[in-house]
Amino acid sequence: MDQAVTYKNNGQINIILNGQKKPKQDKIEAAEIMAPLPQVQEKHAILKNIEEEMNALVGMEEMKQTMKEIYAWLYVNKKREEQGLKAGKQALHMMFKGNPGTGKTTVARLIGKLFHQMNVLSKGHLIEAERADLVGEYIGHTAQKTRDLIKRSIGGILFIDEAYSLARGGEKDFGKEAIDTLVKHMEDKQHEFILILAGYSREMEQFLSINPGLQSRFPLVIDFPDYSVDQLMDIAKRMIKEREYSLSQDAEWKISEHLILVKSETHPAKFSNGRYIRNIIEKSIRTQAMRLLTSDRYTREELLAIKANDIVF
Ligand SMILES: Nc1ncnc2c1ncn2[C@@H]1O[C@H](COP(=O)(O)OP(=O)(O)O)[C@@H](O)[C@H]1O
Numbered sequence: 001m002d003q004a005v006t007y008k009n010n011g012q013i014n015i016i017l018n019g020q021k022k023p024k025q026d027k028i029e030a031a032e033i034m035a036p037l038p039q040v041q042e043k044h045a046i047l048k049n050i051e052e053e054m055n056a057l058v059g060m061e062e063m064k065q066t067m068k069e070i071y072a073w074l075y076v077n078k079k080r081e082e083q084g085l086k087a088g089k090q091a092l093h094m095m096f097k098g099n100p101g102t103g104k105t106t107v108a109r110l111i112g113k114l115f116h117q118m119n120v121l122s123k124g125h126l127i128e129a130e131r132a133d134l135v136g137e138y139i140g141h142t143a144q145k146t147r148d149l150i151k152r153s154i155g156g157i158l159f160i161d162e163a164y165s166l167a168r169g170g171e172k173d174f175g176k177e178a179i180d181t182l183v184k185h186m187e188d189k190q191h192e193f194i195l196i197l198a199g200y201s202r203e204m205e206q207f208l209s210i211n212p213g214l215q216s217r218f219p220l221v222i223d224f225p226d227y228s229v230d231q232l233m234d235i236a237k238r239m240i241k242e243r244e245y246s247l248s249q250d251a252e253w254k255i256s257e258h259l260i261l262v263k264s265e266t267h268p269a270k271f272s273n274g275r276y277i278r279n280i281i282e283k284s285i286r287t288q289a290m291r292l293l294t295s296d297r298y299t300r301e302e303l304l305a306i307k308a309n310d311i312v313f
């Protein structure tokens with residue numbers, strides 16, 4: 001019994017102090033030496049797994065940092081509970097601000113998975129919704145539609161894209177009813193599901209300013225910045241690799257030059273970042289397939305290679 005407790009203390013040091021100085025407590029230090037390795041590794045595994053999954057994503061430093069903080073906070077809370085101390089119960093509802101294709105949906109899905117592993121969510125699934133899924137056609141319809149969506153999200157995440165559009169019609173619009181229903185349930189069921197509102201930065205800020213009560217209900221606001229050309233190229237290479245293709249040097253240059261041009265000509269809010277890259281890659285894969293079919297050559301090398309001619313915009 002005594003031993004089990006010291007093992008836990010040991011785990012705490014390993015995760016939380018994270019390279020910082022250990023407290024000078026003989027009991028803990030002795031227990032640390034004695035601790036069975038597998039248990040320590042297991043505790044590291046969740047954090048490591050989280051970091052690995054996040055590292056697959058280019059950039060997003062703010063999001064990565066926030067996730068680690070949440071992990072540490074949850075872990076410390078558990079330890080505080082074990083010591084009979086007050087464990088804070090913060091809500092984890094979030095707001096994601098950023099242009100199209102900056103990874104908001106991707107991250108929401110990942111967070112569901114991670115929170116499931118961290119035991120915060122019982123299922124970790126993602127329900128994606130937009131205005132039309134929440135807003136109904138007659139009085140009472142909206143509240144019912146919104147409640148149904150929340151019900152389906154229990155144990156996971158309710159992700160509402162372009163959430164600002166709920167405030168579009170002002171006081172008389174049914175969107176207001178959807179907001180009120182969401183607010184009520186995000187309080188009442190705050191530990192049963194996580195609500196993520198997503199949308200363009202400016203619109204989301206405006207949305208918050210006309211609904212002052214909302215701001216404090218979203219302790220976590222995460223920015224999703226536009227990607228630089230280098231980051232977009234990084235995303236392109238990862239997508240190519242993941243699909244088991246390879247990009248020739250010419251093809252790479254062709255994409256990169258094109259991105260510089262497109263980014264200089266397109267308003268940032270209209271450029272779809274990662275999605276734009278995904279479309280280029282998927283189109284190039286289809287073009288390559290046509291080329292191979294025409295030439296009737298299917299060596300391993302040919303099957304892998306995406307050449308400059310396969311890149312079409
Ligand atoms: N940082 C990133 N690293 C790798 N791929 C990304 C990244 N951000 C976005 N993508 C890819 O770009 C596409 C669009 O992302 P998505 O999450 O749908 O953006 P949003 O929801 O913000 O519009 C997806 O295929 C996603 O995998």
Ligand SMILES: [Mg+2]
Pocket residue numbers: 104105106161
């Ligand atoms: Mg999205």
